[in-house]
Amino acid sequence: MDAVIKKMHLPLILGVLFVFFGCREPFTPELKELNESILVVEGFIEVGGGNTSIKLSLASPLYTDLPNLPVPRAIITLLGENGERWELGTDNWGAYVTDAFLPEDEVYTLTIDLSNGQSYVSDKIKPIISPDFDITFTKEDGNVQVYSNTTGNDEAEYFLWQYDETWMYRTPYTSFFNYDKDTKEMVAIPLDQLTNRCYNFDQSRRVILEASSRFENNRIFQKELLTIDSLSEKLGVRYRIKARQYAIDREAYIFWESIRRNSDDIGDIFSPLPSAVSSNIHAIDDPDESVIGYVSAGKSNEKILYINSNDVLPWRTSLKDYFGCVIDTVAPIDYEEIFGLLNFTPLYEYCENLPCGGYFYSTEGCTDCRLRGGVLQKPDYWEDE
Numbered sequence: 001m002d003a004v005i006k007k008m009h010l011p012l013i014l015g016v017l018f019v020f021f022g023c024r025e026p027f028t029p030e031l032k033e034l035n036e037s038i039l040v041v042e043g044f045i046e047v048g049g050g051n052t053s054i055k056l057s058l059a060s061p062l063y064t065d066l067p068n069l070p071v072p073r074a075i076i077t078l079l080g081e082n083g084e085r086w087e088l089g090t091d092n093w094g095a096y097v098t099d100a101f102l103p104e105d106e107v108y109t110l111t112i113d114l115s116n117g118q119s120y121v122s123d124k125i126k127p128i129i130s131p132d133f134d135i136t137f138t139k140e141d142g143n144v145q146v147y148s149n150t151t152g153n154d155e156a157e158y159f160l161w162q163y164d165e166t167w168m169y170r171t172p173y174t175s176f177f178n179y180d181k182d183t184k185e186m187v188a189i190p191l192d193q194l195t196n197r198c199y200n201f202d203q204s205r206r207v208i209l210e211a212s213s214r215f216e217n218n219r220i221f222q223k224e225l226l227t228i229d230s231l232s233e234k235l236g237v238r239y240r241i242k243a244r245q246y247a248i249d250r251e252a253y254i255f256w257e258s259i260r261r262n263s264d265d266i267g268d269i270f271s272p273l274p275s276a277v278s279s280n281i282h283a284i285d286d287p288d289e290s291v292i293g294y295v296s297a298g299k300s301n302e303k304i305l306y307i308n309s310n311d312v313l314p315w316r317t318s319l320k321d322y323f324g325c326v327i328d329t330v331a332p333i334d335y336e337e338i339f340g341l342l343n344f345t346p347l348y349e350y351c352e353n354l355p356c357g358g359y360f361y362s363t364e365g366c367t368d369c370r371l372r373g374g375v376l377q378k379p380d381y382w383e384d385e
Contacts, residue, residue, distance in 0.1 A: 039120065040068055041112070041281050041293035044246060045078065047102040047127045048299040054088060054096045056112065059292060070094025073115040080106045104129065108297055120291065123280040127297040128156050130247040135225070135305045139312050142230030146241060147222040152212025156247035160256055161208040163225055163243040164201070166379060167234040171196045172325045175367040177346040177359065179339035186346060186359070195367060198374025199382065207260035209253060236317035238385065239307045248296045251280065255294040308385060325366035331358045
């Protein structure tokens with residue numbers, strides 16, 4: 001829930017309060033509380049196996065673009081009503097985790113003790129088990145929509161979804177050689193070091209919520225998770241989405257719905273401010289202190305979907321970065337100028353007649369996929385066709 005909280009802490013939509021007719025002097029509202037550092041608590045208590053992760057940070061001061069500051073050296077403990085306790089480990093960068101098995105039939109309390117002596121405690125948190133769900137996709141008007149489908153029940157009525165994306169992409173041309181400027185010779189690139197294929201990543205950046213009670217038989221059908229725009233690089237070769245469904249209680253739903261509205265209504269002075277949104281985390285010494293975040297508990301559900309470019313034909317990736325890609329040939333006499341001075345990239349030998357009389361070449365941006373932010377190393381979880 002990291003990306004959602006960060007987006008939520010926007011410029012706090014207050015710069016627009018300039019507005020009285022005839023007022024000629026700038027009006028600066030008193031916002032002392034909103035300029036102080038506010039504790040941000042993000043995470044989910046995963047019961048029945050899996051990792052529980054809590055992240056602590058301090059919201060940046062108002063009117064700045066600084067990222068939230070992580071809160072290290074805290075002690076976070078989960079307390080069960082039956083007396084058991086679990087302390088979360090830390091990476092000393094504000095992330096706290098445990099892979100301990102947490103019973104599904106327990107009621108939990110989260111305690112947070114900061115290194116500065118401040119302490120926080122949560123309301124009692126009862127886990128909710130998420131029902132099964134699936135993810136599907138359709139192609140409409142050239143775009144691809146990815147959906148979640150699930151059915152609620154008496155215990156699980158409110159749902160929150162998040163997802164992670166991974167996609168493989170390729171450059172227009174492949175460079176099989178490097179030009180050694182010292183020896184003035186071509187050096188073959190090992191096949192496992194070619195830079196024509198990369199993997200890139202993204203994650204959900206908005207709050208995706210739904211209540212099953214709004215639908216007949218509690219059936220949530222085709223709740224849109226995201227839309228992949230026509231011609232996107234994501235579907236140029238092979239795409240993977242890992243979606244996770246959380247069942248949450250009504251109070252958590254109200255919290256996230258407030259955050260969703262705040263995120264969607266940037267610039268609307270009637271949107272709720274993050275510090276005004278109710279949290280289930282409270283300062284022990286000062287119950288009126290603002291805290292951002294709402295921690296839920298339950299057994300979440302995960303689904304993975306792969307989409308190949310053949311699944312969404314016709315699909316033609318179109319990127320401005322590649323509009324200027326050129327390919328040409330160069331004779332050996334001009335290698336030093338083309339590859340040494342102008343920094344073009346050799347592709348492969350030009351063999352109109354034997355022996356070969358030169359090389360094809362292009363620009364680095366059209367042969368090195370890393371320049372578009374990706375990595376060459378295939379993720380461990382990636383499955384090829």
